[in-house]
Amino acid sequence: MVKSEIKSIEEIVDMIAGYKKVLNVGCAGCASVCLAGGQREVKQLNTKLQFHFKSNNISTTVDEYMVERQCETQFVESLKGRIEKYDAVISMACGAGVQYVAEHFPEIPIFPALNTLFIGVNKEIGHYEERCQSCGDCVLGLTGGICPVTMCAKSLFNGPCGGPQKGGKCEVSMDIDCAWVAIYERLKKQGRLDNIHKIYETRAWKSQGQGTLTLKEYQ
Amino acid sequence: MSTEKNNPVDHKMIKELLDEKKSKMKLSLAACASCSLCAESCFMFNIYDQKPEYMPSYKVIKSLGVLYRKQGKVSRQTLEKMGDLVWKNCVLCGRCYCAVGIDIPEMLAFTRMICRSQGVDGVYPHNLGAPPAECEALGSEN
Numbered sequence: 001m002v003k004s005e006i007k008s009i010e011e012i013v014d015m016i017a018g019y020k021k022v023l024n025v026g027c028a029g030c031a032s033v034c035l036a037g038g039q040r041e042v043k044q045l046n047t048k049l050q051f052h053f054k055s056n057n058i059s060t061t062v063d064e065y066m067v068e069r070q071c072e073t074q075f076v077e078s079l080k081g082r083i084e085k086y087d088a089v090i091s092m093a094c095g096a097g098v099q100y101v102a103e104h105f106p107e108i109p110i111f112p113a114l115n116t117l118f119i120g121v122n123k124e125i126g127h128y129e130e131r132c133q134s135c136g137d138c139v140l141g142l143t144g145g146i147c148p149v150t151m152c153a154k155s156l157f158n159g160p161c162g163g164p165q166k167g168g169k170c171e172v173s174m175d176i177d178c179a180w181v182a183i184y185e186r187l188k189k190q191g192r193l194d195n196i197h198k199i200y201e202t203r204a205w206k207s208q209g210q211g212t213l214t215l216k217e218y219q
Numbered sequence: 220m221s222t223e224k225n226n227p228v229d230h231k232m233i234k235e236l237l238d239e240k241k242s243k244m245k246l247s248l249a250a251c252a253s254c255s256l257c258a259e260s261c262f263m264f265n266i267y268d269q270k271p272e273y274m275p276s277y278k279v280i281k282s283l284g285v286l287y288r289k290q291g292k293v294s295r296q297t298l299e300k301m302g303d304l305v306w307k308n309c310v311l312c313g314r315c316y317c318a319v320g321i322d323i324p325e326m327l328a329f330t331r332m333i334c335r336s337q338g339v340d341g342v343y344p345h346n347l348g349a350p351p352a353e354c355e356a357l358g359s360e361n
Contacts, residue, residue: 028311028331028341039340066335068311068328075328081239 002030002094003128004037004114009048012090015111016049019088022062024049024113025079025101027093029069034128036114037092039066045092045113062090070097076104083108136211137203142195144186151179157200159183228298228337233291236333241287244329247321248284251276257323260316263308275315275323278304283330298339305330306341 016022024042032038042064049062065082068075070093079101083089088109091098095116102110118130135149139157149155153172159180163171168181180196187193237244257275258264264273271277282301286293293301305327315323331341 039335066332068331072313074313074322074325078328078332 001033001119001122002096002116003034003118003120003130004031004094004116005034006036006041006045006092006114007112009045009052012045012111012113013049013052016060016062016088016090019109020060021086022049022060022088022090023083023086024062024064024090025070025083025092026064026066027068027070027091027097028066029071029093029097031070031093031097031114033122035126037094042066042092045090067093067097067101070094071100073100073104076100079105134211135203139200139203142200143183144190144192144195146179146183146186148179148183151177151182153179156180157203226338228293228295230290230292232336233286233293233333236336237286237291240329244283244326245287247326248280248287250319250321251280252319254318256318257315260314262312262314263310272304273308275309275317275327278309279323279326279330283326283333286330286333295337295339298334298337301330302334302339302341305334 024046026032026039026042027037028039031041035041046062046064049060052058053060053062063086065079067078070076070091083105086108088111089101089105090111090113091101092113093101094114095112098110098112098114119132119134120128120130123129130150132147133150139149140147148157148159152159153170153176154161156179160178161171161180164178164181165171165174167174168178168185170176170178184193184196187195253276255274255276258269258273261273261275264270264275267273272281282304285297285301309327311324311327311331313324317323334340
């Protein structure tokens with residue numbers, strides 16, 4: 001899922017400075033799962049903001065609302081009839097959600113409370129790791145399920161480079177595993193080392209520029 | 220917009236929220252033909268041994284349907300049971316298919332919004348999502 005983390009309170013306060021009625025809109029999708037922008041986080045942020053406003057004699061009010069998924073038209077539209085009462089909106093969704101709300105309600109300034117980080121996995125609650133950069137040309141079938149775009153510091157498709165260090169570490173940092181050593185070990189376990197002996201053509205990284213996808217059945 | 224968990228249920232607030240979409244929701248509830256096509260399309264229903272409480276129509280009728288029938292005058296206990304139905308029994312994936320065109324996800328999302336207004340929330344993961352010390356105090360379902 002998409003992983004995000006909340007911005008500093010100072011940055012958020014700065015963004016909404018001067019607005020009198022603010023609506024804080026959470027997202028019950030990915031942002032909720034990574035504990036960044038769900039119901040709990042909306043309440044926590046509002047508590048902090050209200051404390052800040054009261055301490056500094058600022059008359060701004062901030063209300064709360066949850067949208068099931070801010071990236072989905074049907075759920076974003078539930079804001080109609082409600083959002084118009086506010087001067088500004090804080091969105092606790094990922095970048096896609098923030099933009100979608102802004103697109104549906106272009107007259108109202110929408111401010112992101114989160115920094116969207118990556119597509120990743122939940123190792124455990126509160127611990128997330130990046131796994132995918134949506135390059136648009138997945139080679140995981142060739143590399144034993146380890147992504148060279150994400151996990152290799154140089155995103156090599158025909159690795160390794162000349163740099164792997166002792167213990168299978170990357171030359172960039174001893175804290176980073178060399179992705180291609182890991183790919184080698186994985187393919188060896190699966191008896192598919194032939195894959196690593198092939199040379200692959202340079203890929204067209206389709207993720208440059210805005211992507212769109214319309215399924216054939218819906219054209 | 221929400222009342223806290225321990226406050227009395229604000230029936231007036233619930234009624235106002237129900238009135239926002241009254242004509243569409245009541246029509247949708249009345250239109251249900253109990254054909255169970257929505258159940259066939261629900262993976263929760265299919266993986267949980269086809270128990271009726273996972274049928275999309277069941278979830279909606281036993282939550283939003285009850286709210287409309289009682290005009291919002293429900294107890295906190297009833298709201299919490301509804302919360303279980305619309306959060307634990309549904310992930311709002313949107314797969315549910317209705318032969319007569321009822322927008323089931325919209326109805327479930329609307330019910331969630333009403334529950335939240337009274338401090339009944341779904342928290343991911345249920346009973347977790349809090350730091351470990353809090354989880355131990357609350358008790359985990361997993």
